[in-house]
Amino acid sequence: MTAITLSGVSKRFDAVQALYNIDLGIEKGEFVSLIGPSGCGKTTLLRIMAGLVKPSEGKVLIKNEPPKVACSNQEIGLAFQRPALIPSLTALQNVQLTTKLTRHNHCLSAKDLLTEFGLGNFIDCYPDQLSGGMQQRVNIACALVHRPEYLFLDEPFGALDEITRENLGIWLESILIESPKTVVFVTHNIEEAIVLSDRVIIMSVNPGEIFEEIKINLPRPRGRTTRTEDSFLETLRHARTSLYKTMNGGNHE
Amino acid sequence: MNKRMYLIMIISIPLLWIAAIKITNFPSFVIPPPELVVDVLVKESNIFFEHTTITVTWALMGYLASNVLAIGMAISFTYLPWFESFATPWTVLIKNVPFVAIASILVITMGQTPLPRVIVVVLVTFFVILANVTKGLKSVDQVLLDRMETLDASKWQIFWNIRWPSALPYYIASHEIAFTGSVIGAIIAEWMFAKNGLGYLIVRSMSQYRADRLYAVVLISSALSVGAYILVKVIESRMFKWKREISNGI
Numbered sequence: 001m002t003a004i005t006l007s008g009v010s011k012r013f014d015a016v017q018a019l020y021n022i023d024l025g026i027e028k029g030e031f032v033s034l035i036g037p038s039g040c041g042k043t044t045l046l047r048i049m050a051g052l053v054k055p056s057e058g059k060v061l062i063k064n065e066p067p068k069v070a071c072s073n074q075e076i077g078l079a080f081q082r083p084a085l086i087p088s089l090t091a092l093q094n095v096q097l098t099t100k101l102t103r104h105n106h107c108l109s110a111k112d113l114l115t116e117f118g119l120g121n122f123i124d125c126y127p128d129q130l131s132g133g134m135q136q137r138v139n140i141a142c143a144l145v146h147r148p149e150y151l152f153l154d155e156p157f158g159a160l161d162e163i164t165r166e167n168l169g170i171w172l173e174s175i176l177i178e179s180p181k182t183v184v185f186v187t188h189n190i191e192e193a194i195v196l197s198d199r200v201i202i203m204s205v206n207p208g209e210i211f212e213e214i215k216i217n218l219p220r221p222r223g224r225t226t227r228t229e230d231s232f233l234e235t236l237r238h239a240r241t242s243l244y245k246t247m248n249g250g251n252h253e
Numbered sequence: 254m255n256k257r258m259y260l261i262m263i264i265s266i267p268l269l270w271i272a273a274i275k276i277t278n279f280p281s282f283v284i285p286p287p288e289l290v291v292d293v294l295v296k297e298s299n300i301f302f303e304h305t306t307i308t309v310t311w312a313l314m315g316y317l318a319s320n321v322l323a324i325g326m327a328i329s330f331t332y333l334p335w336f337e338s339f340a341t342p343w344t345v346l347i348k349n350v351p352f353v354a355i356a357s358i359l360v361i362t363m364g365q366t367p368l369p370r371v372i373v374v375v376l377v378t379f380f381v382i383l384a385n386v387t388k389g390l391k392s393v394d395q396v397l398l399d400r401m402e403t404l405d406a407s408k409w410q411i412f413w414n415i416r417w418p419s420a421l422p423y424y425i426a427s428h429e430i431a432f433t434g435s436v437i438g439a440i441i442a443e444w445m446f447a448k449n450g451l452g453y454l455i456v457r458s459m460s461q462y463r464a465d466r467l468y469a470v471v472l473i474s475s476a477l478s479v480g481a482y483i484l485v486k487v488i489e490s491r492m493f494k495w496k497r498e499i500s501n502g503i
Contacts, residue, residue, distance in 0.1 A: 052399050076403040084396040088418055088495050097414060101404045126495050142400070152403075 003028040003150070003182045004049060008058035010207075011044055018044050020207035022058070031176065031183040033193035033200045035239070037247055041208025042186045043154055049184055050076055050152045062150065070150060074102050077143035077181075081155040083135045084142065085127040091138045092123040095145050102146040113141050117171075133164040140172070147179070154186045165189070166224070169196055173221055190239050194232065195222045200239060204246035212242045259483075285465040290472065293465045300454075305473055308450040311367060312439035315374025316432065322375065323382035324424075331390040331416065332408070344380065352376040353445070360446045370442040370450075377438030378431040385427035389420025425492065428485040433478040440474055 004026040011019040019041040026032050034042040047053040049060055051067030062070040070076050078084075085094045095110035114123050117137045119130075127135050136156055143151060157165035169192055176183065187193050193200045197216050204211040218231060226232050267287045274284050281289060294301060330337040347355075352373060359369035393416055401411045443452025451470050458466040 047399075050399075050403055052402060071403050072405045074404055078400050078403045080396045080399070082394070082396050084394065084400040086397065086415070086418060088421075088493070098404065101401070101406050101410055101414070146404070 001028045002026065003030070003063060004184070005061045005064075006045075006049070006058065007061075009045070009048060009055045009060060010057040011041065011048065011053070012056045017207035019048075019055075020209050022208075022210060024201065024210065026182060026184065028182055029180045031185065031196055031198045033185045033187055033197040034203060035187055035190060035193050035200060035243065036203030036208070036211070037205045037243075038188075039208075040203040040205040040246075042203060045203075045208070046152050046154050046184055046186050050078055074104065074146055075149045077146070077148035077151045079136075079139050079143040079151075079153050079156045081158040083127065083139035085135060085138060087127055090124050090126055091119060091130065091134075091141075094127070094138055095141045098142050098145050104146075107146050108144070110141070110145055113145050114138070117141055132160050133168060136160065136168065137171075144175070144179075149181060151181045151183045153183065155188065156185075157192065158188065165192065170221075170223060172196065177221060190236060190243065191227060194218070194235050194239060195226060202239065202242045202246060211246045214239055214242070282462060282464055285468055289465050290468045294469045294472070297466070297469075301469065301473060304449060304451050304454050305477070308436070308439050308443065308452070308474075309477065311370045311442070311450065312374055312435040314367075315371040315439065316378055316435040318371060319375045319378040319431070319435070320382060323379050324386055327383055327386035327390055327420075328412075330387045337387075344383070347376070348380050353441075356442060356445055365446065365448065370439060370447060373442035374435050374438040377434045377441075381431040381434070382424070382427045385423040386420050389423030390416045392423070393419045422493065425485065425489045428488075429482060432481045432485050436474065436477045436481060 002025045004024075006022050006024040009019060009022040009024075010017070022045065034045060036042055044053060048055050049062075049067060051060075051071050060067055062075075067076075085091075086097070089097065091114060092110055095114060099107040099110055111123060114120065114137075117140075119134060119137055119141075122130060122134060127138070130138065136159075140153075140156060143153075157168050160168065173196060185193070185196060190200075194216055195218075200214045200216060201210055202212045202214065203209065214235065216235060218226060218229075218235070222232075270284075270287050274286060277284065326340070330340070355376060356369060356373050359372055363369050397415050398411065401415060406414070439450065440452040440455070443450035444455055445452070447453045451474055454470050455467060458464075458470065
């Protein structure tokens with residue numbers, strides 16, 4: 001069942017054509033990553049899907065309705081590279097802010113969620129007292145506590161070191177196995193995209209278009225050992241080659 | 254706030270005062286010695302109390318009005334960009350007309366009523382609060398606003414949970430200048446046209462060559478301004494206890 005449909009989506013900012021004619025269908029429960037060179041419109045595309053930006057042309061439907069309907073039903077969870085946390089609120093209060101704003105009553109317990117995320121001893125800490133990885137876990141808890149059907153993540157691990165982002169990737173996968181969601185994930189990291197996704201969308205730049213879609217058939221869960229397996233390395237080679245092509249107008253060299 | 258430094262300042266004032274008298278050799282009717290000023294403060298405490306109460310009352314009234322107006326206008330600027338475009342040239346104009354001139358016009362127009370006093374205090378304090386609160390309300394992190402939008406938060410929820418907490422440090426910072434300014438504004442207004450208050454007492458002391466009383470008024474008004482500043486700092490440290498916890502924790 002298609003959860004998110006994009007038909008002929010284009011976006012223009014004055015003279016700049018950021019996105020051109022994007023057609024994409026995302027299945028319910030699917031994890032889709034968007035990768036591509038800087039300026040290819042990944043974040044703009046994610047923001048269009050989340051209903052934060054209107055496309056210049058084309059349309060986006062979430063469950064056959066405009067994204068604003070999903071927003072008003074509070075079915076969207078959103079996390080960016082820079083954690084959307086209020087510095088004067090503790091980790092717990094930040095997560096509770098989402099539940100306070102949520103109209104339905106099937107939210108998770110903010111405290112339980114943070115404990116489950118390994119932050120049980122840090123719930124009363126302010127964001128500036130937490131490490132980057134911890135802040136990002138609180139940020140993702142804010143995006144998940146109201147049990148959204150759709151999760152939009154824009155380079156959530158982008159500012160973290162290699163080991164922390166690897167750990168958080170494993171952690172995110174375990175959470176999604178337990179509570180599946182339709183996820184759109186923007187990243188610059190090809191390995192991360194392959195390990196986490198069911199499908200990787202490679203985008204080209206000037207204008208932002210879909211260059212190639214790569215289906216990832218690696219078994220789950222995908223732990224650290226996945227990254228050393230031949231099938232992973234083969235997929236990585238394929239994705240990287242495709243990415244190089246986007247930068248050379250279709251030529252590999 | 255460094256309490257020790259304030260203590261040093263308080264002790265230094267009479268010492269510097271005495272030193273100035275010794276160095277300049279001015280007579281006591283030009284620079285009265287501290288003991289003479291303290292003496293007049295005690296002997297005429299009723300007069301000082303009465304005029305100080307009047308000054309403080311009008312300073313607070315004007316300051317309250319200033320806060321209400323500035324916050325209301327800052328909120329309007331945030332949510333109604335056309336209103337900000339329309340009102341900005343007017344605020345620039347009013348801010349740059351010398352308020353002494355405006356005050357004189359107000360006295361001619363309104364006569365010897367308390368309203369010109371309130372308006373002068375508003376003119377002295379309003380723009381600092383307006384500029385700071387507007388900046389604070391607009392300095393919200395876009396990622397937070399995006400998160401609120403996907404949660405379908407109402408304008409009020411966004412204001413109360415996101416914009417106002419973001420503006421609060423700016424608002425409190427504006428008090429450091431504006432609250433002390435309200436006392437100064439009230440004194441200036443009284444100095445120009447009132448028949449009571451500390452400003453009026455300054456004029457009367459000058460015309461009577463009462464340097465002792467003049468110095469007493471200076472001491473009182475300085476104490477009021479410094480007191481206002483310290484009060485703002487105390488409120489700030491209470492309100493932003495979380496900042497202290499963070500700096501202690503790192």
